[in-house]
Each structure stands twice: as C-alpha cells, then as structure tokens.
Amino acid sequence: MQQRNGLNLELRRTQDFEGIRRLALESGLEDGSFASIVAALGLYSGKDLVGCAALKQTDRSFSVEWLAVSEPLRKRGLGGRLIAEIELEARLRGADRLWALARAPGFFQRLGFRLAGESEGSGPTLDNCMKCPQYMRSCRPAIVVKAL
Ligand SMILES: CC(C)(COP(=O)(O)OP(=O)(O)OC[C@H]1O[C@@H](n2cnc3c(N)ncnc32)[C@H](O)[C@@H]1OP(=O)(O)O)[C@@H](O)C(=O)NCCC(=O)NCCS
Numbered sequence: 001m002q003q004r005n006g007l008n009l010e011l012r013r014t015q016d017f018e019g020i021r022r023l024a025l026e027s028g029l030e031d032g033s034f035a036s037i038v039a040a041l042g043l044y045s046g047k048d049l050v051g052c053a054a055l056k057q058t059d060r061s062f063s064v065e066w067l068a069v070s071e072p073l074r075k076r077g078l079g080g081r082l083i084a085e086i087e088l089e090a091r092l093r094g095a096d097r098l099w100a101l102a103r104a105p106g107f108f109q110r111l112g113f114r115l116a117g118e119s120e121g122s123g124p125t126l127d128n129c130m131k132c133p134q135y136m137r138s139c140r141p142a143i144v145v146k147a148l
Contacts, residue, residue: 007045009078011085014042020052020066027068029103030132037065039089041082053082055089061122062090063099083111091148098146099123105142113144121145 014020017034019042025031034040036056043051050070056063064086069078090098101124102108105115116123123143129135 007073009050010044011051011081012042012044014040014049014052016040016042016049019049020054020068023049023052023070024066024068027071028138029066029068030128030134032065038093039086040066041085041089043069043078043082051078051082053086055086055093057093057095059122060094061099062093062095062097063101063124067100079107080111083108087146087148095148097121098148100144101126101129102142102144103139105140105144108144108146111146113146116143116145 017040020040021031036058037054038057040054041052042049050073052066052068053064054066056065064083067079067082069082087098099116100108100113102113109115123145126141126143129139129141132139135141
C-alpha cells in the first residue's frame with residue numbers, strides 16, 4: 001500500500017494485542033478486552049503499528065472494535081481502509097450487518113453506517129460508556145450499524 005507521500009504501509013492480520021492496546025490508548029480509547037475478537041488487523045510502517053481495527057463476534061452479531069490510526073497519519077483514508085477490510089472479514093464469516101459503538105459517529109456515517117437505536121437488534125450497548133468519566137464530556141458515543 002503506497003501512500004502519496006511515499007510512506008510504505010502494509011495492512012496485515014496481527015495477533016499483537018498489546019500493540020493494539022497501546023495505540024488505542026494513545027488515541028484516547030478506553031481500555032477493554034480482547035475476548036470474542038475473531039480477527040485483528042494492523043497497519044504497519046516497517047515494524048511500527050500505525051493503525052489497527054478488530055472484528056468481534058458474539059453469536060451472530062459482529063462489531064468493529066479497537067479502531068485507531070496514529071495521529072500524524074489521520075485524514076488520509078487509512079481508517080476507511082481498515083473498516084473496508086473489517087467489513088470484508090465480517091462478510092466472509094456470514095455477517096449481514098456490522099455494528100460499532102462509535103466514538104466518532106461522523107466518521108462511520110461517511111462510510112455508510114447509520115445511527116441505530118439502542119434497543120435495535122443485537123448490537124453493542126452504551127452501558128459501559130455511561131460509567132466512563134469521558135461520557136458526554138470528551139466523548140459523545142453513538143451506536144451505528146451498516147448493512148453488508
Ligand atoms: C476515527 C479514526 C480511526 C479515523 O481515521 P482516519 O484515517 O483519519 O479516517 P479516514 O481518513 O479514512 O476518514 C474517512 C472519512 O471520515 C472522515 N472523518 C475522519 N475522522 C472523522 C471524525 N472524527 N468525525 C467525522 N468525520 C471524520 C474523513 O474526513 C473522511 O471523509 P472524506 O472521505 O469525505 O474525506 C481516527 O481519527 C482515530 O484514530 N481517532 C482516535 C480513535 C477513535 O476515535 N477511534 C474510533 C473508535 S469508535
């Protein structure tokens with residue numbers, strides 16, 4: 001994957017959950033668990049992890065987790081690329097829709113997701129968000145969903 005500025009990036013599957021956790025926390029995400037993660041993707045610049053996303057599956061419900069792009073590399077389409085790969089992975093596993101508990105709902109809406117009601121379907125809930133000190137202060141999350 002060649003960027004316009006000559007940066008060479010490789011998107012590949014990874015098991016480096018500690019690296020993902022580090023990038024996610026640096027990017028302002030809350031810590032969480034890797035339980036039920038069925039695929040994780042890393043975007044690498046050489047050995048450096050500069051982007052990540054993971055697919056969680058619980059029963060027949062699929063969601064995007066651990067999405068982050070290193071700050072200097074944002075707004076170049078990398079987040080969109082990660083989501084496209086996660087969508088592909090979810091489809092291969094039989095998903096007909098993909099959920100996210102979105103910190104940046106506008107980002108997801110640009111990629112074809114729509115805002116979902118909390119009682120809709122089997123997606124994520126805001127239960128944990130409501131216990132978080134960032135809730136409605138530095139973070140205004142929303143549940144979003146996309147038909148695949
Ligand atoms: C959200 C994040 C992954 C986006 O990564 P990115 O590489 O900058 O995204 P892209 O460049 O692919 O952006 C795709 C589109 O979404 C838009 N977009 C990006 N971030 C956005 C945001 N926070 N709010 C609204 N729109 C956004 C872009 O402008 C672009 O639109 P365009 O195609 O019309 O230009 C990145 O900002 C990030 O890591 N943020 C901190 C961690 C985080 O919030 N993760 C999401 C958890 S749910």
